[in-house]
Amino acid sequence: MKRRLSIFLGCLLVVANIGAYASPEDDRKALLKHYKQILPNVKQADYVLGALALNPDAKEQYDSIMMFPPFVNDVDVGRELWEKPFKNGKTFTSCFRNGGKNVAGSYPYFDNGVGKVITFENALNACLRHNDEAELKYGSNELGLLSAYAKSLSDGMKVNIKVEGKDALAAYENGKDYYYSRRGQLNFSCAICHVDNAGKFTRSEQLSPMIGQAAHWPEFRAGTELVTLQGRFRQCQKNVRAAPLEYNSEEYNNLEYFMTYMSKGLPMQTPVFRK
Amino acid sequence: MKNKSSILTVLAVVLAASAGPVMAADDGKGKELSGRDIAFDNKKGNCLSCHAVPNDPKAVAAGNIAPPFIMMKERYPDRAKLRAQIWDSTQANPKTAMPPFGKHRILSEQEIDLVVDFVQSL
Numbered sequence: 001m002k003r004r005l006s007i008f009l010g011c012l013l014v015v016a017n018i019g020a021y022a023s024p025e026d027d028r029k030a031l032l033k034h035y036k037q038i039l040p041n042v043k044q045a046d047y048v049l050g051a052l053a054l055n056p057d058a059k060e061q062y063d064s065i066m067m068f069p070p071f072v073n074d075v076d077v078g079r080e081l082w083e084k085p086f087k088n089g090k091t092f093t094s095c096f097r098n099g100g101k102n103v104a105g106s107y108p109y110f111d112n113g114v115g116k117v118i119t120f121e122n123a124l125n126a127c128l129r130h131n132d133e134a135e136l137k138y139g140s141n142e143l144g145l146l147s148a149y150a151k152s153l154s155d156g157m158k159v160n161i162k163v164e165g166k167d168a169l170a171a172y173e174n175g176k177d178y179y180y181s182r183r184g185q186l187n188f189s190c191a192i193c194h195v196d197n198a199g200k201f202t203r204s205e206q207l208s209p210m211i212g213q214a215a216h217w218p219e220f221r222a223g224t225e226l227v228t229l230q231g232r233f234r235q236c237q238k239n240v241r242a243a244p245l246e247y248n249s250e251e252y253n254n255l256e257y258f259m260t261y262m263s264k265g266l267p268m269q270t271p272v273f274r275k
Numbered sequence: 276m277k278n279k280s281s282i283l284t285v286l287a288v289v290l291a292a293s294a295g296p297v298m299a300a301d302d303g304k305g306k307e308l309s310g311r312d313i314a315f316d317n318k319k320g321n322c323l324s325c326h327a328v329p330n331d332p333k334a335v336a337a338g339n340i341a342p343p344f345i346m347m348k349e350r351y352p353d354r355a356k357l358r359a360q361i362w363d364s365t366q367a368n369p370k371t372a373m374p375p376f377g378k379h380r381i382l383s384e385q386e387i388d389l390v391v392d393f394v395q396s397l
Contacts, residue, residue, distance in 0.1 A: 185381060186374040187365070197372060202324050202338040203317075 024163045024172055024261050028211075031195070031262060035209045039199050047212025048266050050274075054199055054206050058275075065273050070223035071148075075271065078149030081142065086131040092150065095127035104154035105215075105268050108257045109161070110168035117171050117253040121147055121228075139247035144226045148218050151270035159215050159268060161261040175258030178251055179210075184242025193236075214260040216269040223273065229256060310393030313386050320382060320390055325372065328397060340372055344397040351395065358391045 022030070032044065039054070046053040052062050069075075082092050082100075093099040107120035118126075121143055125135040136143035163172045182189045190210070193202070198209040217229040227235075230252050234244035245252050314320040315334065327343040328334035337343075351357035360367060362377030376382045382390065 185379050187379060188372070188374070192372045196370075197340050200338065200340045202340060204336040 024169075027176070028262055028264060031211060034195065035198065035211060039209060042209075044211075045266065047209055048215045048263070048269050050208035050213060050216070051206045053212075054208070062273060069220075069273060071220035071226075071271065071273065074145055074220065074224055074226065075148050075152060078145035078147070078152075081146045082149050086128075086133050088131055090131055092124070092127055095123070095130065099153075100150055101153045102157045104151045104270065105157035105159045106161070108253060108260060110163065110165070110171055110257070112165060112167060115167055116250065117257045119248070119253055119256060120151065121248065122253075124150060139228070139231065141226055144218050144228050144231075147228070148220075148226065148271045151217070151268070154268055155270050156267050159260060159263045159266050161257070161264050163257075163261060171254045172258050172261065174251070175254035175256070178255045179258060184237065184240045186240040186242075188240040188242075190236065210259060211262050212266055213263065214256065215263040215266050216272045218270075219272050219274045221274050227274075308386070308389070310389035310391070313382065314390050314393055319386065320376070322390075322394075330397065344394055347395050347397045354391060354395060357395060358387065361387055361391060361394075 035042070035047070036044075042053050049059065049062075052059045085091050096103050104120050107123065108117045110116070111118045121138060124143065124146060128135050136146065163169055179190045182192075193207050194210040194213070198207050200207055214229060218231075219227050221227050228247075230247050233252055233255065234247075237244040308316070308319075311331075312319075314322045317324070322328075322344075323334055323337040325338045325340035327337040327339060329343055329345055347357070351360070360373075363375035364371045364373040365375055374381055376390075377384065377387055
């Protein structure tokens, strides 16, 4: 009898544990379900379009702008950086699989060796470092333009992020906590705007859903103003009077890891125009 | 006749308001801010970011994250309750999107009083 009871209790504990633990895949599915409910008319593949997916007129305008993107010259500057040989004669292509084509969708990834999230920008700088070249400053236009060209080589690649192992999961959870925590004088979390209120308007700006948000960077606003994903984090934080973090800070990299995982399976659009 | 004169009054007010620099600027500089000024100013209350004010023609490009300001007296007969909602609405609903204007000192206590009067009048 006693034994039976303890087996019964053991089972209960197992059930309780399963209930408490949500894997990244559980998180992603729950979020997809949420957006299907509040934005029933938006196709999953269109989440990458952000707020454009919610406004047919704006989308039409976007399509015509993207036929002759105003930022081609900017991306060309990035291409020159990418193709310029290092002092040792090698180029960036030597650091990436497949000459850098269809690779960016696997970033960020968790590197167990260094115990950190590695973003695509980190990989670009690591390439410079390994070839005895000076690294580029995070948040600089130069690194942004280089990433714009390098990521354009992965345009259309499906986002393919992995969270494997205890430490990778901890980084993911850290990014997730950041996303759902309130901060700043106005007391917002990212999720209040982009999860709870996706599709609604703040003034005349319609709020995009978070799924898809990490899959189209960098973007060129108003034509040629380069904004990176982490640059956008900083803008949103300033808007709610929270202190923005440094580019490439561990928190932002973990946040990017979490958010990019949520866009898993979606085809990247890199780079893009935004208003 | 009564109708006509009230149209004239409205016209006169509109004309006076658009008469230019002699009038106090509508942005509230150089005069006391009213509850409405504070509510609409995007560096102050910025209420329009989330709430529409359907009966105020100046309340353009308002958001729709939160309920519009209509029939506020009916919805909040108790002024203290409305004030508490503006001061820190997480008390009533921990998941609210509304910033805690008093608790986080986004507005001063006096500014909150003016905003409460304004919102209650809608």
